[in-house]
Amino acid sequence: MSHSTKHSVTLKSRIVAGAIAVAATTGLIFTLSAAPAANATISSSASVATVPLCVWNITGVTASISLTHPSISPGDAHVNYVGNDFYLTGSQAAPTLVYVAKLGNLAASTTDEDNCSFYTANATAQATSGAVITLAIPSSTGKFTAKITGVEDPAMTFPLDGVTPSGSTKPQTLTVTLAPSACKNNSVTGISNNWVTANGDIFLNSGSSPSTEASLTKTYTTTSSSCSFGTGLALYIPGGKTPGTPGGLYTYTGPSLVTTLTVPGN
Amino acid sequence: MKHFRSRVLACLAVSICFLLGLPVSTLASAANGTLGLAFTNTDSKDVFVSNLHGGQSLWFVVAPGASQSRELLISSSGTVPERVLMSLGFLAQTAARQYLDPSKKADSSDWVSFTPSDFVLQPHTTQSVTMNFTIPSNVHIGSHTAYVLATADAESKKTTAQYSVPQAIAISRPLFLGVGTNLDMAPEILIQDLLGTNFKGVNYLNLQVKNTGKVPFSFAGTIDLVDSRFGNRKFSNLRFQSEPLAPNQSTRILIPKPTGFSPGKYDVSLQAVLGSQVINKIWLSKLIRFSPIIPIFQILVRVGFALFFIIIIAFCVRFLRRSEKKVDDKKAEDEALSTLLAPPAKKKAPAKKKAPAKKKAPAKKKAPAKKKAPAKKKAPAKKKAPAKKKAPAKKKAPAKKKAPAKKKAPAKKKAPAKKKAPAKKKAPAKKKAPAKKKAPAKKKAPSKPVKPTK
Numbered sequence: 041m042s043h044s045t046k047h048s049v050t051l052k053s054r055i056v057a058g059a060i061a062v063a064a065t066t067g068l069i070f071t072l073s074a075a076p077a078a079n080a081t082i083s084s085s086a087s088v089a090t091v092p093l094c095v096w097n098i099t100g101v102t103a104s105i106s107l108t109h110p111s112i113s114p115g116d117a118h119v120n121y122v123g124n125d126f127y128l129t130g131s132q133a134a135p136t137l138v139y140v141a142k143l144g145n146l147a148a149s150t151t152d153e154d155n156c157s158f159y160t161a162n163a164t165a166q167a168t169s170g171a172v173i174t175l176a177i178p179s180s181t182g183k184f185t186a187k188i189t190g191v192e193d194p195a196m197t198f199p200l201d202g203v204t205p206s207g208s209t210k211p212q213t214l215t216v217t218l219a220p221s222a223c224k225n226n227s228v229t230g231i232s233n234n235w236v237t238a239n240g241d242i243f244l245n246s247g248s249s250p251s252t253e254a255s256l257t258k259t260y261t262t263t264s265s266s267c268s269f270g271t272g273l274a275l276y277i278p279g280g281k282t283p284g285t286p287g288g289l290y291t292y293t294g295p296s297l298v299t300t301l302t303v304p305g306n
Numbered sequence: 307m308k309h310f311r312s313r314v315l316a317c318l319a320v321s322i323c324f325l326l327g328l329p330v331s332t333l334a335s336a337a338n339g340t341l342g343l344a345f346t347n348t349d350s351k352d353v354f355v356s357n358l359h360g361g362q363s364l365w366f367v368v369a370p371g372a373s374q375s376r377e378l379l380i381s382s383s384g385t386v387p388e389r390v391l392m393s394l395g396f397l398a399q400t401a402a403r404q405y406l407d408p409s410k411k412a413d414s415s416d417w418v419s420f421t422p423s424d425f426v427l428q429p430h431t432t433q434s435v436t437m438n439f440t441i442p443s444n445v446h447i448g449s450h451t452a453y454v455l456a457t458a459d460a461e462s463k464k465t466t467a468q469y470s471v472p473q474a475i476a477i478s479r480p481l482f483l484g485v486g487t488n489l490d491m492a493p494e495i496l497i498q499d500l501l502g503t504n505f506k507g508v509n510y511l512n513l514q515v516k517n518t519g520k521v522p523f524s525f526a527g528t529i530d531l532v533d534s535r536f537g538n539r540k541f542s543n544l545r546f547q548s549e550p551l552a553p554n555q556s557t558r559i560l561i562p563k564p565t566g567f568s569p570g571k572y573d574v575s576l577q578a579v580l581g582s583q584v585i586n587k588i589w590l591s592k593l594i595r596f597s598p599i600i601p602i603f604q605i606l607v608r609v610g611f612a613l614f615f616i617i618i619i620a621f622c623v624r625f626l627r628r629s630e631k632k633v634d635d636k637k638a639e640d641e642a643l644s645t646l647l648a649p650p651a652k653k654k655a656p657a658k659k660k661a662p663a664k665k666k667a668p669a670k671k672k673a674p675a676k677k678k679a680p681a682k683k684k685a686p687a688k689k690k691a692p693a694k695k696k697a698p699a700k701k702k703a704p705a706k707k708k709a710p711a712k713k714k715a716p717a718k719k720k721a722p723a724k725k726k727a728p729a730k731k732k733a734p735a736k737k738k739a740p741a742k743k744k745a746p747a748k749k750k751a752p753s754k755p756v757k758p759t760k
Contacts, residue, residue, distance in 0.1 A: 096477070302478045304405075
């Protein structure tokens with residue numbers, strides 16, 4: 041093959057290669073430019089029988105959690121407060137239970153999925169709602185009140201503000217230990233669990249944003265959704281405080297710990 | 307009789323003991339007792355609200371200067387009496403979620419009242435609470451949201467523990483308040499499209515709608531489909547109902563595909579009632595086929611195509627680069643050869659003799675000639691300059707020096723010289739040379755002296 045023929049062949053092949061490259065680039069752009077179908081909220085329709093209305097319930101929250109100063113505890117080993125950080129801990133006797141059931145039912149059904157229904161007046165569509173459970177300490181009552189013979193001693197009272205006061209090495213905060221259990225989308229089948237739960241310690245101060253304990257979206261909510269969680273508490277009475285009545289028997293009452301069940305749907 | 311009396315006395319004694327012991331046990335269990343709460347509401351008696359969503363949601367539409375009420379049901383599942391407080395909370399909203407923000411006050415909280423708002427709920431009982439919105443006449447027309455909050459704690463807070471943390475529970479539900487008349491708050495909807503969709507392996511008709519009004523609603527109605535080709539293929543009265551749709555929210559209503567329905571073109575008719583409006587929508591020859599909502603397969607195909615195109619582009623670019631390199635190499639080689647062959651060009655006599663032969667195969671013969679000629683000629687002359695093409699080029703450098711500008715000029719002018727070769731006059735050839743400095747001419751030139759050597 042002569043030199044010029046080779047040249048022309050090379051030129052031709054280069055042109056062809058260039059054309060292919062351009063076509064491939066166009067194809068690539070076309071392939072990538074077409075947006076895939078977007079996700080969206082999906083609603084469905086179904087027929088249901090006439091059964092009681094489903095609502096979210098919360099139960100099992102003890103009226104009060106008692107705290108004790110364990111003999112073997114972090115920090116001060118004294119039995120009574122002597123001016124050091126004084127550890128207190130305690131837990132709720134039984135787990136808090138959040139569940140779907142008819143109004144006032146004490147637990148989610150474990151045998152009948154049709155024990156209740158989320159339905160509208162014309163009974164053609166489920167109007168399921170998810171649930172979000174949060175823990176918070178209201179800012180208005182955010183302090184541990186020390187009392188002796190029923191009278192508050194301001195010197196021993198302390199706020200739950202997250203600050204480490206002088207004379208103490210621990211922040212003034214309430215540690216809540218959460219232990220979720222038996223969380224199910226459907227307590228009858230018991231197969232899936234799409235609950236999002238907090239596990240372990242969360243730290244609460246008065247007025248801080250509520251901490252989410254558990255949540256379930258409406259997509260996974262059924263007529264027998266259920267979740268339970270144990271609650272443990274711990275805190276320190278800060279060191280460096282001088283009681284107004286040394287030697288007196290003080291009682292401490294914490295701020296109210298509020299567990300809120302929010303039903304965000306309809 | 308004695309037996310009977312003794313039994314009665316025994317029963318009385320037990321009863322007295324039980325009655326005396328009850329308060330003690332109640333007190334003891336107060337701290338350990340549990341709180342439990344559930345919260346619902348009865349359907350709205352407002353026809354306008356009922357038409358929006360069956361009346362179940364906590365929605366209110368109240369004109370300025372008017373009021374409206376609703377019954378709420380608060381139920382206890384606790385074991386101790388609970389003190390319940392009713393209130394409104396601030397509904398904070400992000401793109402992802404809505405939540406109760408206890409640090410803020412709901413803007414509609416001044417217009418609401420609960421009766422009763424603070425009460426004691428005995429274990430396993432339900433309390434009816436009337437929630438009433440009274441809107442002052444100077445309030446502007448608009449939409450408001452909030453949470454209705456029922457908060458409960460133990461009625462008795464007595465505890466024997468030295469250190470304790472009291473607990474409370476709350477249930478919150480969102481509410482919507484539209485301030486305005488029914489006309490002001492008339493629902494508006496945009497029916498975007500009707501498609502076929504495959505969701506989790508099941509085929510559905512997919513009705514896409516958007517709430518373009520100021521009030522939330524649940525969209526319900528029926529759809530009729532008639533095959534565009536075969537009018538006797540009808541699918542009638544397919545019922546649908548959406549979930550509650552907030553203002554500006556879009557949704558897809560999935561309607562199960564009727565039995566016997568196959569993809570194709572259909573004339574579709576939609577009828578619905580929204581508030582007080584009757585909505586009719588018709589699509590003619592609407593193509594309905596079922597494609598997955600989450601097109602994993604489609605995405606994979608696209609990724610495959612993209613990779614394919616990228617490989618092709620890479621290959622082409624590589625090819626183009628390589629061929630460019632080849633051309634450059636050849637040019638360099640040709641130049642090298644031309645310079646190498648420049649000295650023999652001085653002996654133009656033999657070259658010119660063979661010039662006519664060049665005419666037969668001018669340019670094309672050059673390639674082989676170049677390769678062979680220098681190898682044969684220069685190997686003996688310049689001591690081992692074998693087949694390597696670049697090696698001889700280096701050796702040729704001195705040759706260039708020997709015949710610098712003058713020698714190169716004639717070499718370049720060889721193209722015209724070839725034509726005028728029969729004249730054998732160097733002078734005229736040199737004169738024409740400056741006018742024609744063509745690369746191809748340079749390449750052809752070396753071939754002339756090559757052949758004479760053969």
